[in-house]
Amino acid sequence: MNTTYFSPVQEGIQKVENLMRSQADNQHPDLRAALDLLISSGGKRVRPTITLLAGKMLGAPETELITLAAAIEMLHTATLVHDDLIDGSLLRRGIPTLNSRWTPAATVLTGDFMFARAARLVADTGSIELMKVFANTLSTIVNGEITQLFTNRCQVDREGYFDRIYAKTASLFETSASTAAILSGVSRDEIEYMRRYGHSVGMAFQIIDDILDFTGDEASVGKPTGSDLLQGIITLPTILYIETYPVDPDGISLINGDCLDDNQAIRLAKAIRNSQAIHLAYEEAQRYVQKALQYLSGFSDTPERRALEDIAAYIVQRSL
Amino acid sequence: MNTTYFSPVQEGIQKVENLMRSQADNQHPDLRAALDLLISSGGKRVRPTITLLAGKMLGAPETELITLAAAIEMLHTATLVHDDLIDGSLLRRGIPTLNSRWTPAATVLTGDFMFARAARLVADTGSIELMKVFANTLSTIVNGEITQLFTNRCQVDREGYFDRIYAKTASLFETSASTAAILSGVSRDEIEYMRRYGHSVGMAFQIIDDILDFTGDEASVGKPTGSDLLQGIITLPTILYIETYPVDPDGISLINGDCLDDNQAIRLAKAIRNSQAIHLAYEEAQRYVQKALQYLSGFSDTPERRALEDIAAYIVQRSL
Secondary structure, eight states, X not given: OOOGGGGGGXXXXXXXXXXXXXXXXXXXXXXXXXXXXXXXXXXXXXXXXHHHHHHHHHTOOHHHHXXXXXXXXXXXXXXXXXXXXXXXXXXXXXEEOHHHHSOHHHHHHHHHHHHHHHHHHHHHTTOHHHXXXXXXXXXXXXXXXXXXXXXXXXXXXXHHHHHHHXXXXXXXXXXXXXXXXXXXXXXXXXXXXXXXXXXXXXXXXXXXXXXXXXXXXXHHHTSOTTHHHHTTOOOHHHHHHHHHOTTOHHHHHHHTTOOOOHHHHHHHHHHHHTSTHHHHHHHHHHHHHHHHHHHHTTSOOOHHHHHHHHHHHHHHHOOO | OOOGGGGGGHHHHHHHHHHHHHTTTTSOHHHHHHHHHHHHTOOOOHHHHHHXXXXXXXXXXXXXXXXXXXXXXXXXXXXXXXXXXXXXXXXXXXXXXXXXXXXXXXXXXXXXXXXXXXHHHHHHTTOHHHHHHHHHHHHHHHHHHHHHHHSOSSOOOHHHHHHHHIIIIIHHHHHHHHHHHHHHTOOHHHHHHHHHHHHHHHHHHHHHHHHHHHHSOHHHHTSOTXXXXXXXXXXXXXXXXXXXXXXXXXXXXXXXXXXXXXXXHHHHHHHHHTSHHHHHHHHHHHHHHHHHXXXXXXXXXXXXXXXXXXHHHHHHHOOO
16 A cells, blocks of 8 residues: 555644544543544544645644544544444454444444544634534535435436535545645635545545445455445446446346346446446546646645645555 | 423524524435424423523623524434434334434434534534533533443442433533523623533433432323333432432342342332432422522523523423
């Protein structure tokens, strides 16, 4: 994994994790243990890395920037805790989820506690505007999940797909970048460019995730290949496959609004994996990365800007 | 039910409910329906009534005060949604709970959405200090619930009881009053008096709730008489009963750290109901009410102050 984009903010990420851990100080020992576990098994910290890099590039005050980045990652982790509970996921990144070890009650409450601490961290930045952006982002994420719950599965709907990945992933990426710009006190135009950068990176990130669900190594992805399709979740590779091979009978079933049985889904997933659709989906992700690079192009050439470019490029190269 | 305390803010409460409903505008129709249902089946609105009365008494700006009161009730309702899910409660105030009609997934997410909207409403007041108080209050409530989950049941612990009812109930009552004072821009002393007023009212409120669990009419309380004791939750009437009748064998079992079986719990609940302990618990609640009235006594004599006094008095008279 290419992690050179971390180097300008490596120390900052350490401070972010320490600040996150300290949120459970003076709380019940089991809650402290849960938070520790969640932070220790955290992922690549892409979102707070974007926040720190953007803030450093644009001159954000350091303490508030660390606080903001901790709020971003705390909010992200809280949503994952509730997601894993809702989906009944037992592993995330190969590590047992909180809900696999705790009762649903304790899991719901741990997520709630993390929402509360994320809110407190944003308040500590002293910016009402950041508070509003955060609250709206959480509304967007949750409304997206509710929409997914109440929408019929197995629908081949390009626009619905892009709406869904915006709510699920790109909304928090755009907040990671735009809030750093807001904190830096730069112009509205610069805030807007950073928001779009985050949006594009987030869209690319989720498209790649959806591709890896078909092409990824089952052990490293941590779920069966084609698991989205098995659950009736139609992502970009499936949509592109059906557009490219309109005669595939499994695709026709989906177009007719019928869900596939497991055998059909496994067969279709295999056909998609071996088709041009994967390449076409990569191209779509690559277009978002190109946009992301364009939005950065007006900022002066600093190590932070180059690291933000690296993140965008890394997004489509990653295998996990 | 004595509701004269509503009259100075009746119109305000209507605005609060409208603002709460509007939080789901442009969201998924099922989410809008859920929020509507939750707001329509809401309770007596004691918390936002305190906020509106305190703010009106102290000169808070009207629009922000309505927004603040909506945030308070939204936060309260969100915690109830998750609580009912965790407890598996099928009825609240005689009305089916959200979790009795929806999946756990949809219920968790609806609560999360309401947390997000509560945060947005507080941000709309424009006060960072209010944001911090809100975030801390939610941390306190959730940490209290986690502590209860991870603490052995059937413990006769007076200090633990008061800590628990503070986290569960009094913390949000104190926030309902103190945030109105903060918004009004009054002195630190006045904010502190209002905080203590809210705290005292909240402590009295929960003690009465815990008494009604023993004495209330099963149909109107909506759960079996003595249900706390049946679940191993030791509240003030039980603690006072054991202090007063130290020879009761069921009480001795509890003191020895043993949980009661259902027959023992029903027998002990009946003994408590018919004992002096109920009266002693009322006296404890009454002491909190007296404190609440004292904290108000320095404020000038307005209809709002009298309504706040009425609320305190009503708390111990209510039968539901």
